[in-house]
Amino acid sequence: MSKRLQVDFAGLKLAHPLVAASAGTTKDAEHSFRAQEAGFSAVVLKSVQEELVNRYNPLPRFSIVKSGIPGYNSVSFLSYEQAFEGDIHDYAEMVRETRRRLSIPVIASINCIEYESWATYAKIVEQAGADAVEMVPSCPAGAFIRKGEEFTPIAANVLRAVKVKVKIPAGIKMTQQLSNPVACAVTLEQEGSHWVTMFNRNPGLHIDIETMSAIMHRSACGHGGPWVALAITRWVAHAYPHLKIPISATGGVTRWEDVIRYLLAGAANVQIASLIYMKGYDVVKEMLGSIEGYLDRMGIESIQNLIGRAVSELQPLEAVDRSCRYLAVVTHRCVNCGKCKNICLYDAIDFKGETPSINPDLCDGCGLCEQICGGAILMKRIVPQN
Numbered sequence: 001m002s003k004r005l006q007v008d009f010a011g012l013k014l015a016h017p018l019v020a021a022s023a024g025t026t027k028d029a030e031h032s033f034r035a036q037e038a039g040f041s042a043v044v045l046k047s048v049q050e051e052l053v054n055r056y057n058p059l060p061r062f063s064i065v066k067s068g069i070p071g072y073n074s075v076s077f078l079s080y081e082q083a084f085e086g087d088i089h090d091y092a093e094m095v096r097e098t099r100r101r102l103s104i105p106v107i108a109s110i111n112c113i114e115y116e117s118w119a120t121y122a123k124i125v126e127q128a129g130a131d132a133v134e135m136v137p138s139c140p141a142g143a144f145i146r147k148g149e150e151f152t153p154i155a156a157n158v159l160r161a162v163k164v165k166v167k168i169p170a171g172i173k174m175t176q177q178l179s180n181p182v183a184c185a186v187t188l189e190q191e192g193s194h195w196v197t198m199f200n201r202n203p204g205l206h207i208d209i210e211t212m213s214a215i216m217h218r219s220a221c222g223h224g225g226p227w228v229a230l231a232i233t234r235w236v237a238h239a240y241p242h243l244k245i246p247i248s249a250t251g252g253v254t255r256w257e258d259v260i261r262y263l264l265a266g267a268a269n270v271q272i273a274s275l276i277y278m279k280g281y282d283v284v285k286e287m288l289g290s291i292e293g294y295l296d297r298m299g300i301e302s303i304q305n306l307i308g309r310a311v312s313e314l315q316p317l318e319a320v321d322r323s324c325r326y327l328a329v330v331t332h333r334c335v336n337c338g339k340c341k342n343i344c345l346y347d348a349i350d351f352k353g354e355t356p357s358i359n360p361d362l363c364d365g366c367g368l369c370e371q372i373c374g375g376a377i378l379m380k381r382i383v384p385q386n
């Protein structure tokens with residue numbers, strides 16, 4: 001593995017930023033070993049939960065929902081998956097075995113109800129050999145989220161309880177169910193979190209209109225898909241300038257480009273789960289090759305140089321250019337399909353002739369027709385006259 005992909009993460013040296021996230025795909029030493037052999041740089045083990053009901057999975061527990069506008073792809077991966085199927089002592093045994101078999105960093109994941117239990121669980125996984133511990137009050141099936149409790153004070157209390165007990169790096173996996181995730185991340189840094197993971201999955205509900213009831217045990221369940229990455233990228237980019245601790249981004253990675261985007265937004269590593277479920281562990285191999293290819297193509301020496309690079313480019317509302325005008329132009333590639341006319345809100349597209357013509361007096365320059373068209377309409381920039 002080339003050194004240029006290495007990243008530092010909360011005191012852990014990772015060979016590259018692609019980490020196997022906490023899920024059934026890291027539920028024991030054998031599966032974590034598979035993640036390592038496929039090429040992941042670290043594993044976050046499946047979470048252990050204090051709450052008993054969360055140790056028993058209902059079956060079946062997966063659903064892939066394809067939805068959205070015909071002609072466009074949209075997929076959501078739904079899971080009613082609960083925690084590690086054992087108590088903290090079984091979990092410690094699993095951590096020990098995983099640590100023994102793997103050479104990459106092993107991050108334990110815990111989720112409790114009582115603050116003393118958070119401290120006890122963290123101590124036990126530390127003693128079992130975990131290199132770090134991720135704390136997950138954000139679990140979509142967990143007590144806090146189910147009851148809709150205020151996340152930030154709970155996470156801060158968890159940190160206070162755990163930090164006095166363990167020496168290994170300890171970070172919080174945040175929920176996105178917050179009005180201001182940046183403020184939450186800043187508070188968690190102040191409370192001593194060694195990193196923040198943005199974000200756990202949100203609970204979602206999918207209703208079958210034939211049965212008129214919700215699928216997945218008629219319950220809200222964890223859900224995500226490629227569409228979730230945009231919101232997470234936004235929060236990562238907005239949190240990055242306010243934090244000294246690293247951000248681990250997780251959610252919606254389906255392609256190597258998503259990993260690059262998270263790094264450019266400020267993430268120090270990227271955790272992946274659903275893609276492993278849907279495609280197998282080897283997805284990481286192909287991604288790493290493509291990421292190295294990207295670095296070559298862009299002339300970038302080290303992947304560290306990507307982290308946060310897009311953030312300084314972000315513009316506040318007031319700074320966005322509103323002076324340039326644009327005009328839609330139909331090119332010779334037009335096949336007269338009529339899609340553009342159907343969607344023009346300005347009635348600027350006339351279909352009387354052979355090919356559509358644009359009325360420059362009516363065209364707003366909004367760019368929607370260019371997006372809907374298969375490549376025959378281009379937007380021409382009109383430089384403002386003084």
Ligand SMILES: Cc1cc2nc3c(=O)[nH]c(=O)nc-3n(C[C@H](O)[C@H](O)[C@H](O)COP(=O)(O)O)c2cc1C
Nearest residue numbers: 021022023047079081136224250251252272273274
């Ligand atoms: C089936 C499944 C089980 C999961 N179990 C856990 C878990 O036990 N603990 C946890 O912190 N996150 C859990 N997650 C969340 C993942 O760790 C990950 O953060 C999230 O799925 C977003 O990444 P993705 O879009 O690549 O799946 C689970 C995700 C899935 C799909």
